[in-house]
Amino acid sequence: MSELRITTSTAYRVYYTKKDEEIIVLLIGGDKSTQSDDIKKANEILKELDNE
Numbered sequence: 001m002s003e004l005r006i007t008t009s010t011a012y013r014v015y016y017t018k019k020d021e022e023i024i025v026l027l028i029g030g031d032k033s034t035q036s037d038d039i040k041k042a043n044e045i046l047k048e049l050d051n052e
Contacts (some may be wrong), residue, residue, distance in 0.1 A: 001039075001046055006009070015042035017049075025051065 006012045014029040015038065026042045 017046055
């Protein structure tokens with residue numbers, strides 16, 4: 001899993017992964033204040049994808 005930072009007035013973080021040759025955005029993100037929870041949720045989504 002990787003993190004893309006989008007810096008505006010607040011730095012937003014979007015989590016994504018690469019599977020084979022595809023980039024998969026994990027449709028979870030937030031700012032620094034929610035980073036720990038966002039990473040946990042992104043990991044849950046990633047586990048679901050791996051089980052498919």
